[in-house]
Amino acid sequence: MNSNKIFSILILISLFVWMGFNNIDPTPKEIIKKVQDNANGISNQGEVKMTIIRPTWKREMSIKTWSKGTDFSLILITGPARDKGTAFLKRDKELWNWQPTIDRAIKMPPSMMMQSWMGSDFSNDDMVQQSDPIEDFTHQFLGMENVEGRECYKIEMIPKEETAVVWGKIIHWVDKADYLELKTEFYDEDDYLVNTILGKNIKKMDGRLLPTRLEVIPADEEGHKTIVEQVNIQFDVPMKESFFSVQNMKRIR
Amino acid sequence: MKRITCIFLFLIQFFLITAQEQKTKNWILNGYVKNLQSVIFFDNNPALGIPQSITFKDNLIHNRLNFKWFLNDKLNLKADLRTRVFWGDQVQFSELLGVSYAESLEDANDILDLSIEGSSMKGLAFQSMLDRFYLEYMSEKWEIRLGRQRINWGISTFWNPNDIFNAFTFTDFDYAERPGSDALRVRYFLNYASSIEIAVKAFDNFDEAVIAGLWKFNKSNYDFQVLAGLMERDLVLGLGWAGNLKDAGFKGEISYFYSLEEEIDNSFGANFGIDYMFSNSLYLNGGFLFNSNGESRSGSEILLFELSAKNLYPYKWTIYSQALYPFTQLINGGLAILYSPGDLHALFVNPTLTYSISENWDFDLIGQIIFDKSDKYKSPLQAIFLRTKFSF
Numbered sequence: 001m002n003s004n005k006i007f008s009i010l011i012l013i014s015l016f017v018w019m020g021f022n023n024i025d026p027t028p029k030e031i032i033k034k035v036q037d038n039a040n041g042i043s044n045q046g047e048v049k050m051t052i053i054r055p056t057w058k059r060e061m062s063i064k065t066w067s068k069g070t071d072f073s074l075i076l077i078t079g080p081a082r083d084k085g086t087a088f089l090k091r092d093k094e095l096w097n098w099q100p101t102i103d104r105a106i107k108m109p110p111s112m113m114m115q116s117w118m119g120s121d122f123s124n125d126d127m128v129q130q131s132d133p134i135e136d137f138t139h140q141f142l143g144m145e146n147v148e149g150r151e152c153y154k155i156e157m158i159p160k161e162e163t164a165v166v167w168g169k170i171i172h173w174v175d176k177a178d179y180l181e182l183k184t185e186f187y188d189e190d191d192y193l194v195n196t197i198l199g200k201n202i203k204k205m206d207g208r209l210l211p212t213r214l215e216v217i218p219a220d221e222e223g224h225k226t227i228v229e230q231v232n233i234q235f236d237v238p239m240k241e242s243f244f245s246v247q248n249m250k251r252i253r
Numbered sequence: 254m255k256r257i258t259c260i261f262l263f264l265i266q267f268f269l270i271t272a273q274e275q276k277t278k279n280w281i282l283n284g285y286v287k288n289l290q291s292v293i294f295f296d297n298n299p300a301l302g303i304p305q306s307i308t309f310k311d312n313l314i315h316n317r318l319n320f321k322w323f324l325n326d327k328l329n330l331k332a333d334l335r336t337r338v339f340w341g342d343q344v345q346f347s348e349l350l351g352v353s354y355a356e357s358l359e360d361a362n363d364i365l366d367l368s369i370e371g372s373s374m375k376g377l378a379f380q381s382m383l384d385r386f387y388l389e390y391m392s393e394k395w396e397i398r399l400g401r402q403r404i405n406w407g408i409s410t411f412w413n414p415n416d417i418f419n420a421f422t423f424t425d426f427d428y429a430e431r432p433g434s435d436a437l438r439v440r441y442f443l444n445y446a447s448s449i450e451i452a453v454k455a456f457d458n459f460d461e462a463v464i465a466g467l468w469k470f471n472k473s474n475y476d477f478q479v480l481a482g483l484m485e486r487d488l489v490l491g492l493g494w495a496g497n498l499k500d501a502g503f504k505g506e507i508s509y510f511y512s513l514e515e516e517i518d519n520s521f522g523a524n525f526g527i528d529y530m531f532s533n534s535l536y537l538n539g540g541f542l543f544n545s546n547g548e549s550r551s552g553s554e555i556l557l558f559e560l561s562a563k564n565l566y567p568y569k570w571t572i573y574s575q576a577l578y579p580f581t582q583l584i585n586g587g588l589a590i591l592y593s594p595g596d597l598h599a600l601f602v603n604p605t606l607t608y609s610i611s612e613n614w615d616f617d618l619i620g621q622i623i624f625d626k627s628d629k630y631k632s633p634l635q636a637i638f639l640r641t642k643f644s645f
Contacts, residue, residue, distance in 0.1 A: 054582065059609075059612055060612065080613050081285075081612075081613050081644040081645050082285075082612070084283060091445060093474065094474055101429045101430055102403075102405060102429055103403045103405045103430075104405045106410075107408075107476050107496070107504070108502070109497055109500060109501050109502030109529060109530065110499075110500040111500040111501060115530050115532075115534050116534060116582075242393075242444070244445060245442070245445035246445060246446045247396070247442050247448070251391065253281070
């Protein structure tokens, strides 16, 4: 065996090791994509219960949701009675609101996207996912950390310059085994922590393992919290793009 | 028959509040009960026939039932009943002047008489009216409605010169649903935000007919609409849009009315507005209304003028600004100011405070204060309303 051959074998081995290493650890962008694919599917429809908790009061809301990719989503409020029938439609960068009392759809200005959705700790953008977590951000792997006894990838996302979000950065903790988002921290442009989202109550729904309870905790407001519980969800239900229409906001029920 | 329907709808609502949770149903019933207390103060105004200042104290209990029955996937029946019981000075004053309060309420009917009402000299009046009563057919592309319905062609905020079937005034805050028109409306959907439609309002006399077509489309992230038709004795052409200038909303409506009567001038109405929400949730909305028919000699007319799509506010030019701010998530404050330049300098100030008591209980405090200039600048009318609402 000449030295040339040995050299070639060494190169081959190191190449395999390198490739193998890459197979074990996907890029941060791929991790975020897997989380998205697992949590959303190609399309999904479901029901959630949202509870807004404040030090002296709490309010409950029930919501039905339909979504396809990150471009199309439809939200219908089914309770409480006061808001029942109110709907929101998002198509790409446009947002409409259906008001059943006046029998009319209202086009919402983009400046409303970042504001609180129905008084909760979610913004309109969180509800209808205006920004694309894959394309609108740069991703960096920060290391491995343990969250609730599960080994997690810690990934930092920084919005690209042209992305219209209020966040300076977002840090995700993603469960290595099942690609579940267990913790997310949102920072403002001055690097202050604004919100933490915890993914809890991991259960199988429609054949997928998911955190079925999300807790949104604003950083500097004692006793404030929004809890979202997934009542049910179905993945990859065939849905045409035409389903996400202004006229369908009042038809869905 | 009408009376039986009303009583039946009335009885079942109480049963249904508790039965709402049941799932399988092919019908929906919801609604609200409101109590509105009001104090309205008119300053003396000899020109308007008010020789001395006068205060009206009134109370209104208001119940609304929205009922929808899904006959099958494509066909549904909608019947909404609005019942109001009034008592207080306004009813009494009206009866004293020999004007039946009940009869004045009946005017809200269109061609069909779908209401019952009554009033007494003692200052008590009531009305129960089906203000929605229609059959609707829906398929993916088509939507056909026949019966008493709200045809809302508005696209802008505040004022809607395009809303030719049922003009709405900003000052009437207690009837967001608006009266219905007895009409046929046929819509065909071209895509997610585009449609063409034709609507015809029932008439006994062709002079009262409203027949118009509307084309809605979406281009460059703007919703646009174009309408044309006949509104009573005018031919009407309209354009409306809703879109954005950067992050702010930009909405507007323009309508031109070509009079078929020689002695009546053509008229023109236009409304432009910009709205924006700041990061602290402060919402601002500002714009103006031009009304070629506007000409008024008194600020009090803001609450009393004859409303139509041709005459949405009694002045020629009006600048409006509105601010809404959530002091907490349960307490929202609002202030709207409408100023009409001209000899009168009419000013309408409308502060509001809303409080969410619980999920289905709301409390509102609403003020309406009018200022104008006759010999000196003063306020001819101040009103305050206290409203409690329970939704079910």
